[in-house]
Amino acid sequence: MKRSIATVCLSGDLRQKIQAAGQAGYDGIEIFENDLMLFNESPSVVRQMAQDSGLEIIALQPFRDFECMPATKMQKNFDRAERKFDLMEELGTDTLLICSNVSPQCVDNFELAVDQFGELADRAGRRTFKLGYEALAWGRHIRDYQQAWKLVRHVDADNLGVVLDSFHIFARGRDLSTLREIPGDRIALIQIADAPWLKMDVLQWSRHFRCFPGQGDFPVVEFMESVLETGYNGYISHEIFNDEFRSSPCKRTAVDGMRSLLWLEEEVARSVPDLVDTEAEAVSHLPPKASVRDFEFVEFAAHGDDNATLVNLITSLGFRKTHHHRSKDVDLYRQGDACIVINEEPDSFAQNHYLVHGLSVCAVAYRSDDADGMAERASWLGYRSFEGNVESGELDIPGIRGLGDELAYFVQRDDTGQRFYDVDFQPIESPALPPSAPGTNMRIDHITSGISESEFLSISLFYRALFGLDIAQPQDLIDPYGIVVSRTATSKDHRIRLPFNMSRSWGASTERFREQHKGSGVQHIALACDDIVAFVKRLDPSIQLPIPQNYYDDLEARYDLEPDLLDALRTHNLLYDQCETGFLIHFYTRAFNGLFFEVLQRTRYGNYGENNAHVRMAAQARLRMIEPSV
Numbered sequence: 001m002k003r004s005i006a007t008v009c010l011s012g013d014l015r016q017k018i019q020a021a022g023q024a025g026y027d028g029i030e031i032f033e034n035d036l037m038l039f040n041e042s043p044s045v046v047r048q049m050a051q052d053s054g055l056e057i058i059a060l061q062p063f064r065d066f067e068c069m070p071a072t073k074m075q076k077n078f079d080r081a082e083r084k085f086d087l088m089e090e091l092g093t094d095t096l097l098i099c100s101n102v103s104p105q106c107v108d109n110f111e112l113a114v115d116q117f118g119e120l121a122d123r124a125g126r127r128t129f130k131l132g133y134e135a136l137a138w139g140r141h142i143r144d145y146q147q148a149w150k151l152v153r154h155v156d157a158d159n160l161g162v163v164l165d166s167f168h169i170f171a172r173g174r175d176l177s178t179l180r181e182i183p184g185d186r187i188a189l190i191q192i193a194d195a196p197w198l199k200m201d202v203l204q205w206s207r208h209f210r211c212f213p214g215q216g217d218f219p220v221v222e223f224m225e226s227v228l229e230t231g232y233n234g235y236i237s238h239e240i241f242n243d244e245f246r247s248s249p250c251k252r253t254a255v256d257g258m259r260s261l262l263w264l265e266e267e268v269a270r271s272v273p274d275l276v277d278t279e280a281e282a283v284s285h286l287p288p289k290a291s292v293r294d295f296e297f298v299e300f301a302a303h304g305d306d307n308a309t310l311v312n313l314i315t316s317l318g319f320r321k322t323h324h325h326r327s328k329d330v331d332l333y334r335q336g337d338a339c340i341v342i343n344e345e346p347d348s349f350a351q352n353h354y355l356v357h358g359l360s361v362c363a364v365a366y367r368s369d370d371a372d373g374m375a376e377r378a379s380w381l382g383y384r385s386f387e388g389n390v391e392s393g394e395l396d397i398p399g400i401r402g403l404g405d406e407l408a409y410f411v412q413r414d415d416t417g418q419r420f421y422d423v424d425f426q427p428i429e430s431p432a433l434p435p436s437a438p439g440t441n442m443r444i445d446h447i448t449s450g451i452s453e454s455e456f457l458s459i460s461l462f463y464r465a466l467f468g469l470d471i472a473q474p475q476d477l478i479d480p481y482g483i484v485v486s487r488t489a490t491s492k493d494h495r496i497r498l499p500f501n502m503s504r505s506w507g508a509s510t511e512r513f514r515e516q517h518k519g520s521g522v523q524h525i526a527l528a529c530d531d532i533v534a535f536v537k538r539l540d541p542s543i544q545l546p547i548p549q550n551y552y553d554d555l556e557a558r559y560d561l562e563p564d565l566l567d568a569l570r571t572h573n574l575l576y577d578q579c580e581t582g583f584l585i586h587f588y589t590r591a592f593n594g595l596f597f598e599v600l601q602r603t604r605y606g607n608y609g610e611n612n613a614h615v616r617m618a619a620q621a622r623l624r625m626i627e628p629s630v
């Protein structure tokens with residue numbers, strides 16, 4: 001596929017947009033007229049800029065409100081088109097995109113529209129230009145691609161084709177049935193956009209909520225399959241109007257857009273290999289499939305007193321130090337299957353992380369069936385790799401730059417059942433835990449990150465395209481000081497669960513964390529155990545987040561809980577949630593540097609206790625008022 005992006009997707013001025021698109025590796029760019037109008041260089045300078053960035057200007061757009069206007073306006077419209085043709089000449093582009101008329105003055109007269117487009121195509125043809133006609137979902141009379149194609153077919157001019165924009169098609173009811181019947185050479189351009197399914201005014205939906213394929217809910221892969229069936233082999237061009245993109249660095253957005261196109265091509269090539277005929281896109285040229293299976297360990301950057309704070313907390317949760325790194329100042333703590341690595345090695349990535357963020361998670365390691373394959377996949381998608389200092393005989397674990405300043409590692413288990421710590425670490429004789437210590441088989445259940453609004457879609461793509469996870473619809477969580485928006489990335493078997501949260505309110509939980517932690521990162525680690533009531537009975541309650549008694553009165557009224565259970569919940573700061581098939585019992589620890597742990601027990605329960613998130617956030621906010629340092 002030839003890859004393109006419309007300048008409207010990116011923040012900044014036209015120079016920044018063009019440079020970002022060029023650096024991200026696109027072949028072409030659609031110039032939005034407004035971007036040109038607001039730029040203080042001539043169209044011929046823009047032409048040179050695009051050329052210098054290795055980009056073909058594939059179209060100028062949009063030409064608006066052309067057809068079926070009152071007679072007095074039509075002459076003006078033809079004149080206006082001629083002015084745009086002059087501009088196209090200077091820009092060095094051969095295609096003008098016209099969108100269907102939205103003006104209240106536009107009359108519903110198909111024959112008239114055919115005549116007018118016939119004349120416009122003649123005029124364009126005289127200057128060897130092409131036209132593309134696109135139905136806006138909110139057009140006055142022409143609103144869907146079938147109507148637009150009917151018009152183009154009736155005009156029957158070689159230089160007039162139809163523009164298919166996935167947003168308008170899905171926003172009007174995802175009918176792809178007749179798309180396959182359009183001959184590929186009559187399609188002027190494919191514009192691609194994904195979006196979340198929302199029930200709202202379609203113009204607002206389009207102008208604010210479009211996103212890159214892989215970040216939303218539209219069946220974009222199916223759309224591309226239908227497009228390929230037409231025989232179309234021109235550009236696929238992102239056209240995303242999105243509020244987050246407007247406030248994000250344009251380079252990152254451009255690179256994410258490229259990742260999205262690669263992901264889309266991969267999905268199409270894997271689902272219908274016969275439709276993909278170019279060698280570069282053949283299945284044999286695709287990267288290894290996503291293969292993250294589980295969490296392997298969480299690594300903290302710590303130092304001095306902070307190290308002691310963390311060790312005290314996790315020891316209270318029943319972790320014990322089992323290994324020390326062979327060559328580095330790194331300890332491993334384990335509790336059942338859950339592994340926490342604490343890194344104090346001087347001059348390391350972890351210590352740099354500590355200097356910036358304080359006590360924090362600097363890496364999450366994922367178990368993979370093919371760790372090198374994951375690294376290769378990451379590099380194919382343009383994610384940056386990380387090379388640590390590896391001594392001879394130690395595992396060279398592939399790492400990449402992940403969310404915020406963190407690393408993501410990919411760890412493979414070999415057939416012998418050896419774990420990463422059997423190679424790089426030495427077991428230590430640790431004193432047995434006191435019999436009173438909670439001891440039940442734990443595993444990492446989920447790891448939640450606090451991120452900024454402008455990172456939200458970027459992270460969705462990271463988890464979807466690189467990790468192959470499913471991304472759930474956003475949910476609103478109610479903090480006493482604002483709304484926290486939460487989405488979760490999950491593997492098919494739910495062994496990997498990665499919620500990520502953002503908030504526009506500086507006082508809400510996510511932003512309070514980001515302020516303390518100096519940026520985005522892991523805010524919350526949830527550990528699953530088999531018997532939480534037994535666990536909590538041996539726990540030092542001072543590490544827990546206190547829950548108000550009113551919560552338990554409400555629980556009692558809401559559910560028919562056994563009195564013993566209700567009593568245990570009440571006594572031990574435990575929260576409870578229930579679904580049709582089962583229930584969840586969980587508690588939270590007090591926070592350190594904005595981070596906290598959760599311990600939970602799931603019984604046929606697939607959610608996250610999100611019904612209790614507001615209780616947790618209110619309890620944390622209250623503690624913060626009493627003890628501002630937490």
Ligand SMILES: O=C(O)c1ccc(O)c(O)c1
Nearest residue numbers: 062099134165206207239
């Ligand atoms: O929102 C708009 O005006 C607009 C303009 C051009 C397009 O191609 C489009 O899909 C939408």
Ligand SMILES: [Mg+2]
Nearest residue numbers: 134165191239
């Ligand atoms: Mg469009």
